[in-house]
Amino acid sequence: MADQTEPGSLYSRAEHAARIIRARTNLRPRIALVLGSGLGDFGDEFQDAVAIPYEEIPGFPVSTVEGHAGRLVIGKIENVPVLAMQGRVHFYEGYALEEVTFPIRTFKLLDIKTLVLTNAAGGVDVQLSQGALMLISDHLNLMGVNPLRGPNDGRFGPRFPDMSAVYSQELQHQAIEEARAMGLELRRGVYAGLSGPSYETPAEIRLLRGLGADAVGMSTVPEAIVARHMGLEVLGISCITNMAAGLGNEPINHQEVVETGKQVRETFAALLRRLVVRLAV
Numbered sequence: 293m294a295d296q297t298e299p300g301s302l303y304s305r306a307e308h309a310a311r312i313i314r315a316r317t318n319l320r321p322r323i324a325l326v327l328g329s330g331l332g333d334f335g336d337e338f339q340d341a342v343a344i345p346y347e348e349i350p351g352f353p354v355s356t357v358e359g360h361a362g363r364l365v366i367g368k369i370e371n372v373p374v375l376a377m378q379g380r381v382h383f384y385e386g387y388a389l390e391e392v393t394f395p396i397r398t399f400k401l402l403d404i405k406t407l408v409l410t411n412a413a414g415g416v417d418v419q420l421s422q423g424a425l426m427l428i429s430d431h432l433n434l435m436g437v438n439p440l441r442g443p444n445d446g447r448f449g450p451r452f453p454d455m456s457a458v459y460s461q462e463l464q465h466q467a468i469e470e471a472r473a474m475g476l477e478l479r480r481g482v483y484a485g486l487s488g489p490s491y492e493t494p495a496e497i498r499l500l501r502g503l504g505a506d507a508v509g510m511s512t513v514p515e516a517i518v519a520r521h522m523g524l525e526v527l528g529i530s531c532i533t534n535m536a537a538g539l540g541n542e543p544i545n546h547q548e549v550v551e552t553g554k555q556v557r558e559t560f561a562a563l564l565r566r567l568v569v570r571l572a573v
């Protein structure tokens with residue numbers, strides 16, 4: 293077992309990454325956004341922004357998937373400092389969950405307090421139409437692994453962290469209010485995180501429905517677990533890019549997922565903008 297106090301420990305690697313990021317900007321955001329498929333260019337709207345390619349941040353994994361840009365953008369929205377990941381890496385790309393969640397560890401050491409996770413997801417609840425946004429009320433970790441497996445560093449959090457309220461009630465409430473002010477309905481639902489990369493079979497979707505899932509995807513859950521381990525407040529929003537397998541008439545393909553993400557982008561961006569301003573108060 294690795295000694296967590298040694299120079300190569302996860303904590304010291306995250307400290308190193310945080311130092312590199314701090315040196316690139318005077319902004320000190322308290323809110324971080326992870327922008328999923330098709331949503332990455334929201335970060336291009338930030339004012340006074342610096343964009344740091346993940347390659348330039350030691351320890352940051354580099355995404356291999358189309359639709360995921362792979363840069364960290366730090367800037368301002370209506371004068372509120374904000375940090376965004378334009379693209380993330382996924383377990384299915386072959387990265388260990390410790391690598392997938394390394395940026396989240398770094399955010400904690402940058403003194404980020406609130407993490408907004410976004411993703412593209414398949415709709416398992418038939419009430420969720422293509423293009424709808426779903427507020428994540430809870431999740432099912434069905435990846436078969438947990439990002440906290442391995443030695444625990446108490447500076448990050450406890451060995452056995454509570455997961456009874458991963459997604460902040462208060463943030464959910466604020467998100468619903470902001471959506472309502474835009475005339476947007478934001479349903480709450482349970483997100484099932486699977487490893488992918490194959491999409492599900494119709495039988496698996498029926499199983500997930502039986503387990504209480506409303507949406508299904510291949511991200512978010514590891515990041516949310518790690519964020520809660522460290523005491524960050526988490527909000528999750530899914531863009532329902534397609535009906536899950538067996539519920540629509542068409543086969544599912546990544547192009548459609550990215551396309552729907554882009555169509556919803558304006559609405560999603562407007563909601564995120566409002567949320568950032570609201571959460572800063």
Ligand code: HPA
Pocket residue numbers: 412413414415491492508509510533534535536537544549
């Ligand atoms: N399944 C899993 N992940 C997804 C889907 C889906 O249908 N759509 C977008 N991401």
